Structures are given as C-alpha cells and as structure tokens.
Amino acid sequence: MGSVEKPWQYNFPPFFTIQPNIDTRKKQLEAWCRLVLDIQKQKKSHSLDVNEAQSSIFSNKEINRKLPLDGIYMVLDELCKKGHLEWKDPKTRKECLIMxxxxxEWGKLIYKYISDRSMTNTVCTLFELSNGDDTEGEEFHQLDDWLLIRALKTLEVDGKAELMGTDGVKFF
Incomplete structure (x- = not known):
C-alpha cells in the first residue's frame, strides 16, 4: 500500500471487527473510508475489485487480521452513500468505481483551472483537458474519461459549461 498514512487503528486488532457501539462504528467506518480513498488516490486508480481489496487494503499481515467481507461491504456502502463509489454491477457487487x-469536486477543480487561466468562453477538447501538455501537473491530468464527463456534466448543470458532442466542452 505504499506510503499512504494509515489510521492509528490499523495496527489495533479491533479495527478489523465492526464495532457494535454506534459512535465507535461511525469513527471506524470514517477511518476505513479515508484509507480506501487515500490508497486509490495514491494509485490513481478508480477501479476496485472486492476480492483483491480483501487481501490488500482490508488486510494487515503484521497483526494477522482481515476485515470480514460483511465489514468490507459496510465500508463500501458508506463510500456509496457519500458519493464516492458506484457499483459496476449492483447485482453482483464484485467491482466498483471509486471516486x-x-x-x-472534480468539476470545481477543473473550473478553477479554466477561470485562473482566463479560459472562459473557450472550447476545449476532452483530450486537451485530461491529457494535454498544459494540464500536466494538474490533479485532473489523465483523469478517466467517464469521470471527466461526469465532472463536466456537473458544471453543465451549474451553467458553467456545455458539453459539445462526445469530445468537446465550452466553458462560460
């Protein structure tokens, strides 16, 4: 899991058992959610396989503990409630998209980039936004197309952008 800072509880065995006390469980789920998002961000990955995650993210070999599958689904359901997860197939719940x-949030970041460079009232291609030389170093550089389009659609709802077909966007 690289250099992602794990919560202090990660080396505490009860962290790998869903806690019965509601307040404790809420804090536990928050810590798990933050850990999942931080790891996915570090890997720049938007896809998560539940079986793989069970033996990586949700496992601590140092203390020989794993979060049980029902606990993993509690964490993933919490991420879903917060708008950070969608199931690729809600029926099987084996793989999900992690945001x-x-x-x-991506839309605001992109719009700030556009505004800061006085690029309102201009047209950009989606490729230019996500892979162009000018966006290198920006957090949205190499953002997956599906997520870029969703981000731009949020700007469209706010009247700040208009998607033009499948490969362009005009900013207002």
Missing part, C-alpha cells in the same frame, strides 16, 4: 473526489 476519491466526487464529480462535483
């Missing part, structure tokens, strides 16, 4: 930033 360490919600589409709205």
């Amino acid at each position: 360490w930033r919600t589409p709205e």
Whole structure:
C-alpha cells in the first residue's frame, strides 16, 4: 500500500471487527473510508475489485487480521452513500468505481483551472483537458474519461459549461 498514512487503528486488532457501539462504528467506518480513498488516490486508480481489496487494503499481515467481507461491504456502502463509489454491477457487487473526489469536486477543480487561466468562453477538447501538455501537473491530468464527463456534466448543470458532442466542452 505504499506510503499512504494509515489510521492509528490499523495496527489495533479491533479495527478489523465492526464495532457494535454506534459512535465507535461511525469513527471506524470514517477511518476505513479515508484509507480506501487515500490508497486509490495514491494509485490513481478508480477501479476496485472486492476480492483483491480483501487481501490488500482490508488486510494487515503484521497483526494477522482481515476485515470480514460483511465489514468490507459496510465500508463500501458508506463510500456509496457519500458519493464516492458506484457499483459496476449492483447485482453482483464484485467491482466498483471509486471516486476519491466526487464529480462535483472534480468539476470545481477543473473550473478553477479554466477561470485562473482566463479560459472562459473557450472550447476545449476532452483530450486537451485530461491529457494535454498544459494540464500536466494538474490533479485532473489523465483523469478517466467517464469521470471527466461526469465532472463536466456537473458544471453543465451549474451553467458553467456545455458539453459539445462526445469530445468537446465550452466553458462560460
């Protein structure tokens, strides 16, 4: 899991058992959610396989503990409630899309970039936004197309952008 800072509870065995006390469980789920988002962000990955995560993110070999599958689903359901997760197939719940930033948050970040560079009232291609030389170093550089489009749709709802077909966007 690289250099992601794990919560202090990660080396505390009860962290790997869903806690019965509601207040404690709420804090536990928050810590798990933050850890999942931080790891996905570090990996720049928007896809999560539940079986793989069970033996990586939700496992601590140092203390020989794993979060049980029902606990993993509690964490993932919490991420879903907060708008950070969507199931690829809600029936099987085996793989999901993880958004360490919600589409709205990505949209605000992109719009700030456009505004800061006085690029309102201009047209950009989606490729230019996500892979162009000018966006290198920006957090949304190399953002997956599906998430970029969702982010731009949030700007469209706010009247700040208009998608033009499948490969362009005009900013207002």
